[in-house]
Amino acid sequence: MKCTINEVHKYVNEEVTIGAWIANKRSSGKIAFLQLRDGTGFIQGVVVKAEVDEELFTLAKKVTQETSVWVKGIVQVDERSPFGYELLVTGLEVIAEAVDYPITPKQHGTEFLMDHRHLWLRSKRQHAVMKIRNEIIRATYEFFNQEGFVKVDPPILTGSAPEGTSELFATKYFDEDAYLSQSGQLYMEAAAMALGKVFSFGPTFRAEKSKTRRHLIEFWMIEPEMAFVEFEENLEVQEQYVSYIVQSVLKNCEIELKTLGRDTSKLENIKAPFPRISYDDAIKFLHEKGFDDIQWGDDFGAPHETAIAESFDKPVFITHYPTGIKPFYMQPAPDRDDVVLCADLIAPEGYGEIIGGSERIHDMELLKQRLDEHNLSMDAYQWYYELRQYGSVPHSGFGLGLERTVAWISGVEHVRETIPFPRLLNRLYP
Template identity: 80%
Template sequence: MKVTIADVKKYESKEVTIGAWLSNKRSSGKIAFLQLRDGTGFMQGVVAKNDVEEEVFQLAKNMTQESSLYVTGKIVEDKRSPLGYEMQVSSIELIHEATDYPITPKEHGTEFLMDHRHLWIRSKKQHAVLKIRNEIIRSTYQFFNDNGYVKIDPPILTGSSAEGTTELFHTKYFDEEAYLSQSGQLYMEAAAMAFGKVFSFGPTFRAEKSKTRRHLIEFWMIEPEMAFVDHEESLVIQEQYVSFVVQSVLENCKMELDVLERDTSKLEQVKAPFPRISYDDAIHLLKDKGFTDIEWGEDFGAPHETAIAESFDKPVFITNYPAEIKAFYMKPVPGRPEVVLCADLIAPEGYGEIIGGSERIDDLELMKQRYEEHNLTGEAYEWYLELRKYGSVPHSGFGLGLERTVAWLSGVDHVRETIPFPRLLNRLYP
């Protein structure tokens, strides 16, 4: 019977066959220990010289790293194993013998590993990070589907910038100018006016020449948009969503978190509601913490966000930023037009902003004014203006950066390990 490593617990004391790769091995006299992986998990196969034919034992001893095989044997309980089970091997069928596999158990430099990313993702830690990424995606779909959201796919090729920045990838669209999307948000607003509550999940692109551990050139965003939802209601949805995702990872990725040696005690505290601090109060907090140069009206950098997050034991919302440093579509705070109804959600442990969100301007005349202030061409944005012209309603939305969230929950230092094939300032290979 052919089974997967993930399912071996169903076959205790039974003989099964697994298609696998040899990730590592060691042998001692009359016994060989095979570290097997099949994509669903990792497991040890024990080959005892006295229990198998001589050619099987010699194959086990001489097989090379990352060779592929069918391995057959009995599944037995092993409490020392992270999986809880191992295989007592009875036979091996070699499928393909790998030679000179470049990533050996020794230490390798980051650039070498990134050059071999197509192979590096086979390793136990990288496998764990990407399994956690998958769980975040799975639980995201579950949360929004269970709460009545419709998934809508915005275009990747657009005729304009979503946020009015110049950090865009430009291309020709036949005889027109076009850009790779930096956000699906504007299109999601249109979708919300048709479906009420929507979300998207897809790649976005920023031509930002940044080399920090928090930035990628291509990254994935989860962007919900909700009609008839104000800013305060949106904050509640955000904290419920993040809490749901974190608890899902804790429940369903125990082995992966163990492999990464992730301290889960802080993640276990991530349950709604989350603390909130206004931008005004955040400025005072930073000055008290020694950031004497920060002035009202300036955006926060990574050191500022980390210092603010250290004051709380959960993710924290920083609310009501100055309008001048935020996007043109954000709604002003009533009675205080110099600040807007927005929030950034800052993850603990130095991982920075994982969500940016706001209530959107729903007044046609104010949006026209914003167009003039930001020199937005009416032709490229006419359709967006029409959302305020035909049945405008209060609406809010947010975007969660998947890779930063994966980094935070996995406990890895750099977002380059949180996406299968990262695109960085100096990397387009593999």
């Protein structure tokens, strides 16, 4: 019976055939242990000298790391294994021999591993991170589909910048200037006016010269937008969504979290509602903690976010930021024109902001005023302005950065491990 590693539980005490790679091996005089992987998981193959012919045992002892094989064996329960099963090998056939595989079981430097990212992905740790990333994506689609959202794909090439910044990758679009998208948000607002509740999932690009463990040049964002939804309801959707994906990972990625040594007790507590602190109170809190460098009107850096997050055991919303440090499209607070109806969701354990969201301006005169204040061309934003001209409604949305969220949930330190092929300030290869 041909099967995959994640299916062996169906065939206990039966003989199966698995296509796999040799992740690692060790042997004594009478027994050889083959660590096998096939993409779906890892299992140990045991080759007992006394129970197989000499040719098979010799092959098992000499087969090299990352050689591809057909392995035949009897599935056995193994309570000592994190996986719960092992394979008593009865046959082994080499498909393609790997010679001098560069990533050996010894320690390697980060740059070496990044140069060999195409191979590093095969390791048990990287496999676990990618499986958790996949589960977050799967749970994202499940959550928004259950909540009545429609998936919409915004363009990657745009003629303007949603954030109005200079941190853009510019290119020529025939005889026009174009940019790689920083966010699909503005287009998702248009989609929300047509479909009510929408979400996108796609790549975004920031030409930001940052080398921190939280930053990538190319990353993926989940961006929902909702018509007839105001600020408070927007926050509720965010905390329900984050709770949902965390609990889905706990339920479906137990082996992967164990592989990474993740303290799951910290994740079990991640359930809505989440605490909230206003920007004003956050400034006071930081001053009490000795952060005299931060003043009202400044944006928070990583040390400030971490200090605030450490006071809570769940993600925390920081709300009502100053108008001057936020993008042009955010709705002012009803009782104050110096702050906007926005929130950043800060993850625990020093992982920083994972969501930015706000109620959007729905008054066309105020939007025109904001475009003028930000020196943004009305010609470029005419279509966005028209969303307010033809049946405007209160609406809200947010964006979740996938890689930071994967890093937090999986417990890895750097976002470069949370995307298959990271694009960093000094890295475009492989």
